[in-house]
Amino acid sequence: MKNYTILTLLLFWTAILSAQTVERKDKETIQQFSERLKPKNSSVTHEVLETKWNAHNVIIALYDQTYVLPVENDPEQQTNHKIIGSIYIQLEKNTYRKTNFGTIDTEGGNPHIESVFFANADKDMTKELVIIASWEQRHYDFNGTLYGTFVFDYDLKSTKTDWKFLDKISSKLDGGCDCYERDGTNRKARFKTAGAVRKELARLGYKQ
Template identity: 35%
Template sequence: MSIRSLFPLLALLATAAAPASGWRLEPGETAAHFAARVLGRSEGEVNIVDTAWNGRRTIFADYQRTERQKDYDVTHRELFALVPQPDGNWRRISVTTGEEEGGEAEVAAIGFANADRDTDRELIVILRWPQQHYDYSGALYEVRLFDAPVPGQSRLTYLEAASGKFGGVGCECSARDGDDKHYRFKTIAAVKQELKRLGY
């Protein structure tokens, strides 16, 4: 095995071993460059959403990771939130992993809404898996909701009960036999509307 072939693994291990806080956003540094540096990836590998969450700037960054399982490769979509701390450093918080589901996971949308009884807005993540099969094609979708981060947290809290209100993985698909499927919650607006209907 060549040293070059080990580079992706070494980058992943370095990222996993790095502390969850302690990164500085350098003057003039772009959010994309900063996120790639924190995650140990190249800028071309990382997708970002630079936004404000409950009044605090937050950079969401995702990238695709591939691992070998038995005789085949499996891809995962890793999503992180980078949030500034009072001391000026930034903390890296793991949000979720999009597992392979007949296709490679994508982060279709990120948004915020109240999904519990406190005043903070919770995080909405919509995952998407493009599908192209003999019997059907289209995309699978899933809504995942997460609580706002708390100090010292390395991973966001998944709101299982609230997420379950959206039916788990759903299909927006066309089938060869004409039994097409439709999924209601493909957009942040649709998720917000449903949360409002549920009384949040």
């Protein structure tokens, strides 16, 4: 077990050396750091988090990015919103590896982040990133709030900078709609909180 851990760490740091790194300025807050590195046409959304992921110090930043569709798809050129994210993995005191995840796009409304946390959602030893998002729904047939769960995985041995979206487990954790329909029917979302998602993961056999 000890040899496996040492090998994993060696592979991780080897991958780090060839990946994108960014510097955090002295006395720069995590909010200022995330703002300075924000992508084009975006603003920081949700609380910037500083936490640990599998023994590594990380900063998690989510960005609300605006975009327009091609004219042939949207002649009115409306502004759309999507959420993308970055996880900055600390290597040294002020040096971080920049990794990315997303996209959480519009779904009948603009996306809103409800919760961000790590949990075990597959069979390996490292925890996955879990994002719960919501979208306000205002339609002729129904109104309410739609919930979705997005699970992302990252291989510590990889030289890639993008987290992989796990479609199958994300679908199993899809929240559904807290909605009131025009015919008087009410629908309730299943997964709206980190606690509800963790409980379902445990039921599916993933030790939390």
